[in-house]
Amino acid sequence: MQTLALIVLIAAGGWLVAVGVMMAFRPLYALHVLSLTASSHRVNVSEQAPRLIAGAAMFVRADVSKLPQLFEVAGLFIAASSAVLLVIPLSWHSGYAIWWAKRIPPVAVRAIAPLSLLGGAGLIYAAW
Numbered sequence: 001m002q003t004l005a006l007i008v009l010i011a012a013g014g015w016l017v018a019v020g021v022m023m024a025f026r027p028l029y030a031l032h033v034l035s036l037t038a039s040s041h042r043v044n045v046s047e048q049a050p051r052l053i054a055g056a057a058m059f060v061r062a063d064v065s066k067l068p069q070l071f072e073v074a075g076l077f078i079a080a081s082s083a084v085l086l087v088i089p090l091s092w093h094s095g096y097a098i099w100w101a102k103r104i105p106p107v108a109v110r111a112i113a114p115l116s117l118l119g120g121a122g123l124i125y126a127a128w
Contacts, residue, residue: 008057009127016120027109037097055079
């Protein structure tokens, strides 16, 4: 189970790194993708299922991670919030994403891209 959780977290960290690269080099496209969040039931499930799995993997991996308490709390929060986002009306989730996508300037997206890169790399490091 630990090996599977590690594989999931390496994939999640890689995803965060890839998103950070997209944010840095294509901020308008990143905002467009954000505006599509929860645009349909299928899209919502395809977003939240991997997020829920990653949260569960953090919880499972907590005891052997470099940051056990953070992994336990963050894993529970990510999994629980994903479950909530699967059951709330799509219009709420989508509307919130669209609201932010219209208000965040591309320069801000570029500015916070390193956080996604560091977060992804940090997740992989701490899970290893």
